[in-house]
Amino acid sequence: MKPILIALLAAAILPLSGCAPGGSGDAGPVDEKAAAAVKERKAVLTLMKSNFVPPILMAQDKIPYDAAQAQKNATRLAFLIPMLEDAFATDTRGSGVETEALDVIWEKPDEFAGKIASAVEAARQLAAVAGDEDAMKAAAGNLGKKCGSCHDDFRVDDD
Amino acid sequence: MKPILIALLAAAILPLSGCAPGGSGDAGPVDEKAAAAVKERKAVLTLMKSNFVPPILMAQDKIPYDAAQAQKNATRLAFLIPMLEDAFATDTRGSGVETEALDVIWEKPDEFAGKIASAVEAARQLAAVAGDEDAMKAAAGNLGKKCGSCHDDFRVDDD
Structure with missing residues (x-):
């Protein structure tokens, strides 16, 4: 790989990323880092949600059971949910970036990590069956309970 | 799983999803479906980008090579990139939803699918090495070329 080609590729890809590691500590870079972190976690949660909708509709008998669809969704959930750990690694308290994530995530990190681990286990079980x-x-119902349990404690209440 | 519990879970999860299957054909549901599709594909691309930044920075010698980080990112890319096929399955031409996706994606579906397949292969190769x-x-450079090739033909030109 020629350096010039790598540089061109980087120029094409990196300006839009908002994901450069680190930050100098002043307000600008910190907010940019927080915004990128919130965008990342929302992306993970968006894909979790869209992949959970078909299995939960099947569990409700609102759409017919489709083994291939359920397997695809479950496999994706089992891959996506472990990404939450990295997605929430950046403490965005006080960043001013709009988020439904509650401060308690970073006040009780072990409890939050436990909720994620529990959801990961439930997703792997869903994929297995x-x-x-x-x-x-x-x-699917069991995984839904894990999702709800985490939302109850760590997400802004929409009600 | 008791039906009442499933219903409660669904009530907690589904209102935010925008991912209910189907649509009645009038403007409202069609736009909602398009908006959900665009949100889904942006989520996939967001995670692809954030997972590609570290390997490409390593390839540029802008950050030190870190085998574990590279492996994690590459494994995620190899999982995420195949999701593009589903993420672009919904034809959003004329929906009015803001997107950088060009109409040619649905005018030349085989060509677009070929670009995705090529990127999938490059991501699997990255994960393997x-x-x-x-x-x-x-x-990483090879995968970057695949990304750029698809963006050149199928994404709004930012230049």
Whole structure:
């Protein structure tokens, strides 16, 4: 890989990223880092949500059970949910960036990490049984409880 | 899983999703579906970008090579990039939803699918060699070329 080509690629990719590591400590870079962190975590949660909708609709009998769809969604959930740990690594308290994440995430990091670990386990279980209709429905419900438990404690209440 | 519990979970999760399948055909639901599709694809691309930044900075010698970081990012890229196929399945031409996706994506679907397949292959190659510094740097450059090639033809030109 020629250096000039790498530089061209970087010029094409990096200006839009907002993901350069580090930050100098003054207000500008800190806010930029927080904004990138919030964008990252919202992206993970967006994909988690869209991949959880079909299994939960199947569990409700609102759409027919589809083993291939359930397996695809479950496999993606089992991959995406562990990404939450990195996605919430940046403490964005006081950054001014709009977020539904509560400060308690960084006040009780062990408790938050425990919620994520519990959801990861539930997602892996869902992926393991997605081919069995009854087991998939039960596992989707269990994962939903893990999601709700974390939202109850660590996300702004929408009600 | 009791039906009432499933209903409560669904109430907690679904209102925010914008991902309910289908649409009745009038303008409202169609736009909602397009907005959800654009949100989904932007989420995939956001995570692709943030996971590609560290390897490309390593390839540029702007940050030190870190085998574990490169492997994590490469593994995630190899998982995320195949999601583009579903993420662009919804034709959002004429929806009015703001997007950098060009209409040619749905005018030349085979060409677009070929670009994705090529990027998937490059990401898998990156994941396979992430533990070897020189090979990782070359593979990151190769993946960058695939990204750029797709952006050239199928994304609004930012220049």
